[in-house]
Amino acid sequence: MITSVVPGDPPRPAQVPGPSAAAPAERELPAEQPASGAPDALWWRDAVIYQVYVRSFQDSNGDGIGDLPGVRARLPYLKRLGVDGVWLNPFYPSPQHDHGYDVADYKGVDPMFGTLEDFDLLVEDCRKLGLRLVLDTVPNHCSTEHPWFQDALLAAPGSTERARFHFADGRGTDGELPPNNWRAMFGGPAWSRITEPDGTAGQWYLHMFTPEQPDLNWRNPEVPAEFEKVLRFWLDRGVDGFRIDVAAGLFKHPELPDSPDPEADERTRDSVNPLAWNQPEVHDIWRAWRAICEEYTQLDGRQRLLVGEASVPTPAEQAKYVRADELHQAFFFHLLHAPWDSEHFHQVIDAAVRDITATGSTVTWVLNNHDQVRTTTRFGSPERARAAALLMLALPGAAYLYQGEELGLPEVDDLPDDVITDPIFFRTGSRKGIRDGCRVPLPWSGTEAPFGFSPDDSAPSWLPQPPSFADHTAERALTDHTSPYHLYREALHLRRLLPQLGEGTLRWLETPPNVLAFTRGDGLLVATNFGTTPAPAPVTGTPLLSSAPCPPGTLPPATTAWWIQPRM
Template structure:
């Protein structure tokens, strides 16, 4: 099947958390063969591409974002041959494939880091990472006051085999994820080669993990106030995030991607709050997409969402880029729960989906959101695997709640995720099968059918996806806009019904709406509608 040029400008891309999507062999963990078997379901859903989270060789200290070998598949997920077969099957079905690249840090099990630990301070092996002497008379204090995103200090001190303490190394995340030193040319050359390895296999692009974090202020200064700075922090200037030097890396990477046919795309996971700063990643000659995390974290308020939408479209439009919208991923609470949970949260989530799919640009969907899956908030403590749980002193449960394996069929666990009788790596809640794809497929009004209809309309309409939008006058708490003459979206974010004048043919709604003989439309609270005026 012929694939569309410049596909990433308006694509609907489906994120697959590999470990939790589909288990083909009954070991409790999702794998590449399981994904390949389920690709027809994603074609039926109506997406244009898939993004795979890391499947590389890894101890899985952080769900695969601790990479020990960037050029091979972890045996738990399959083989390189399995990857090639998955890629070929996806392309045969008209699906693009984006894979994760993790350039800020490696696993402590990576060959380079093991060589660094065995080497002496000041050696070339250590220069690939950020090793520093400690502060204080005996070097007992970390080199600075930076905190790990997962909790605790961002520095760990090495000890020699005889117990003698020596240098410290930086890890913005877990201690098993040492940060690379991107001032070292060898690091640049290594990742150039890794990109080429996968581009030559035929991948359609990369999602760049911690895309704003590779370059650090060379002075490694303390952060004022000794406060922990989270990934998205609009009030703290961070000497390790969004440094100007990252753009040199992306200009180099863009040139590499441009050498290959087929319009390869790169998307930045850049937790940067300022829309103008995000747009810098999307300038000509750099990256193609950047997740809009300001949109993801915005509250369910019409005025705030409109402000974020306007600012994003203006900033990205100034550099010729489209905006990339997202509501959920493997690092955040699922939006059905974030918007209030229960029936209200699902109602808002469905409305938020129609809003997002009507906006100009591209969208990312996280596996399971098309089923209306909530966050699993009551996982047993002994089941938790996110490093945040231990590093926070067991005060923050971490991200496991949005990573529970997908239910595919009705009935008891594993609900079709794996062979009957197998036990998923994270336990499934009681009744999970009632939310499964099998339980919702073909059911009028189900969340799955809502996604399928909206994605089909989006693909069939030249007005949706890439392009412009015009805001229309609307009651308080309502977002109302037009994508082309006649094609409109209205979202009532308030609690009370509102009347939309001069409505027309209803195309899709997130919940029940009522029309009137006079041509207006009554839109209940927390409900969205697309229609042709």
């Protein structure tokens, strides 16, 4: 159960909005106070943003694919949950070779997701509900169907059209070998050879992901100029910021030499090629984008956010991306990759707080996203997932929540081969690392598929939902006050009520083995038991909030609890 001293009013009828039927009653929380941390202009510093994977969130038209009208229908659910904003995965026109991360038009909406009018209505609804709206942008690569790449295929070697990408002659007697030894993140070589307009075998082009995602050449001034137009297009439509895909990418070594990485041939995802990632010139781009955001802020006082997917080896290296004139935030992935181990959690939290806050930014915590195994499965139990979530939400800084985590969804790891869509599967021939299992459409209501994801008599959902999702519907979670939904909701509410849960300070406490404990600000104490046996609670009394029942003086295994300590 959830132990909380937050008072509640009698339940009243409530509805999960959207195509599904009436939803059950939900306990009311006391009226929220304004966030006591940063002023509105700095809303992002301790915000909680909910990631919406659009194609799996809510289908409004019955084609089995989530869409923008579906997102609009569910916004009240997100407001009720208590998040500060929404991050939308790509919905732009795309052939969907990598589910929208192969963009054919950066200034439009793919018809499968709706229209620009639908998007404008979504912006309007977010504004009415007080929710920030953050868009995914994909500057490292585009689609082979993007007009620029189509022009490059028709142009000659050395042309201005090919200069927007990384085209190069091959090695070998007849150019039959790739220009270098680089490997793609999704498996195989990072180069593909084209057929020239005259029908002969021609040059090679670079793609650090799939062949359908050619990398753009950011050393060509046309590329940054075009993306400035893209940013302004969406900023003019009212968005509050951008999540930047592959923020440590963009620039490659200008001579494209072989990678010195001795394991390059074995790597697929998360490759560490120092010639293709984290080049120093990338910081100039983030300074330019930050200046554009500041320009809009000066017009109306609303600060626009830049949050980067900056996968770099250390917190100290990540800190360079969030200097005062660059990105506002960068996802801190070291916690996401941490095993269920107190010492490991301590080390990564300590390093993040030390290195990233030293820049003047705040840490941006994540436990899950659309590329990772769901937390319940990754940590091995629902109890650990709940404890990890409550621990993360007590840390200083901002947090991003992946859709469905508040429902306790497990990874769907038994999808048949014939329904898998992840390009990693097709590039490597292996199920290792595929991401479809965390992208299965959400269950909203009912006892069988599509669980309220689509209207009645709809096409099957784009990935099949397992029967076990009946135990994880939003409808069921709202009536069960022991559900992870209510744990998240009450934690998010307390983040608004308690000044200690803003940016603030974190001070570690001495603990027994397998236990982490720290204080936040004045009087809030947080502890997590990573062990398999009960541990002594660090304080007496009833927790303010806990991820599992806490008998007096005891912290059960796989449990996080928050206490308010009386002032001396």
